[in-house]
Amino acid sequence: MADDAAIRAFEQAGWQRAANAYEAAFAPATRPFIPGLLDAANVRAGDAVLDVACGPGFVAVGAAERGAVARGMDFSAAMLNVARARHPSVPFDAGDAEDLPYPDGNFDAVVSNFGVHHVPNPVRALRQAHRVLRSGGAVAFTIWAAPAENIAWKLVFDAIRRCGDIAASRAPPPGAGADTPDDCVAALEAAGFTRTGYLKLTALWHQAGGRELLAALRSGTARMAASIEAQPLDAIPAIVADIDREAAVYRDANGLAIPLAAFAAYGRKF
Ligand SMILES: C[S@@+](CC[C@H](N)C(=O)[O-])C[C@H]1O[C@@H](n2cnc3c(N)ncnc32)[C@H](O)[C@@H]1O
Numbered sequence: 001m002a003d004d005a006a007i008r009a010f011e012q013a014g015w016q017r018a019a020n021a022y023e024a025a026f027a028p029a030t031r032p033f034i035p036g037l038l039d040a041a042n043v044r045a046g047d048a049v050l051d052v053a054c055g056p057g058f059v060a061v062g063a064a065e066r067g068a069v070a071r072g073m074d075f076s077a078a079m080l081n082v083a084r085a086r087h088p089s090v091p092f093d094a095g096d097a098e099d100l101p102y103p104d105g106n107f108d109a110v111v112s113n114f115g116v117h118h119v120p121n122p123v124r125a126l127r128q129a130h131r132v133l134r135s136g137g138a139v140a141f142t143i144w145a146a147p148a149e150n151i152a153w154k155l156v157f158d159a160i161r162r163c164g165d166i167a168a169s170r171a172p173p174p175g176a177g178a179d180t181p182d183d184c185v186a187a188l189e190a191a192g193f194t195r196t197g198y199l200k201l202t203a204l205w206h207q208a209g210g211r212e213l214l215a216a217l218r219s220g221t222a223r224m225a226a227s228i229e230a231q232p233l234d235a236i237p238a239i240v241a242d243i244d245r246e247a248a249v250y251r252d253a254n255g256l257a258i259p260l261a262a263f264a265a266y267g268r269k270f
Contacts, residue, residue, distance in 0.1 A: 004120035006172040008096075011118050012075055014222025015055070019078035023056050023086075026220025029152065030055075030114050032203035033142050033262050034062045037113050040199060040264040041140035043068050047108035050132065052097050052125070052141075053115025057083030060090050063111070073100070097125040102132045109133075112141040114262075118222070122178035126191035133269045139193060143178055145200070145261035151250070152205050152258045156217060156224070159210075159242035160231060168230035171223050184265035193267025201262050208255040210243030 018026070037059065043049055045067025051060035054072025056079060063070035071091040074080055083092045095101040097112070097119045110129040119125045129139045147154035160166050177187050181198040188196045207213040214236075218228045231239060250256050 003172055004175070007120040007175055008075075010172050010226075011222055014225060015074075015076040016078045018220050018222060018225065019056075019076055019082050021219040022079070023082070024220075025216040027056065027058065029203075029205045029216075029260055031058050032260070033201050033264070034059050034113060036199065036201040037111055037140055037142050037264050038062055038066065040266040041109040041111050041138040043109050043111070043138075048106065049109045049111065050100075050102065050107045050129075052100070052110060052112040052129065053118065054083060054092060055079045055113075055115075057087045057090060057092060059111055059113045060092070061087050063109075064090055068109075073097075098128060100128040100132050104131050105134045106132050107134065108137050110137070110139045114142050114144065116141040116184075117143050117174070117178040120175040122175060122184075123187045123190045126187055126193070130192045130269055135269060137269050138266060139188065139269070140264055140266040141178075141184070142201070142262045142264050143181070143184060145263060146180070149259075149261040152213060152217075152260055153224075155210070155243045155247055155258065156214065156228070156239075158246065159239045160227065163238035163242050164231040164235040166227075168232075169223075169227040170230060171226040174223065178265075181263040181265060184263065185267075188265060188267040192269065194270055196265070196267040198263045198265040201264055203260045203262075204257045205260050206255060206257055210240040210247060210256075213243060213247075213256070213258070214240060 047068040049063040049068040049070040051072040060070040060072035
């Protein structure tokens, strides 16, 4: 059974630590999915939009660029500092995705880019999204596809499995309920949403090589960082070499162009 307090504490500490590195290290993997996410929530000019687990705020800014009245919210003070410094014209609030600090019926759209699967109980977070939406409002959120098609993760997990210790991480097991697109649809329906569905989205993540991919995930994430940091130091060269060997097929003149895949799940409140 998930230990909600342990998951929350682990995630908060991890994202606090990653905040300053996030834009350069990990945002190049998450930002390409923002247009698809905003489309899945049908975000339009004039909409009141909430970006949950906003990190440095790129989704809220993307919504504002469409003419929406957007704000972001995150539980990491360090992420909020980055967001406020980076985008002074957009409001960013402190709060927890499972206990949104907004009144009922306040938004036309609630979106979250790679946020919902980090909370201890995704259905609880989606019930909160449902509560703060107006009737007719839309929710959409992205999750990563399984490593079989989300190749950056596959490269790293396979290399750790072959050359390191895949069980070494001391991170608490994640909360369940938003691991697959079908899980996400079930979670949306459990939270009261209708007209649910999902889309698959793809992108490329450019990295010079295996060492740089590992460094980006180590400095810019929470759970993946814990797995990488837990590897014996003397296993790292073999892990890097394994990634470079397996990634050779994705190499072009500029380095690696690694396929990423995600799902945007969506629903409506009526
Ligand atoms: C992978 S980052 C995504 C950031 C941003 N949405 C983006 O696309 O760049 C995950 C974010 O979720 C936030 N987060 C995780 N659990 C949260 C919770 N329970 N409440 C609020 N924010 C949370 C973290 O602080 C972090 O900023």
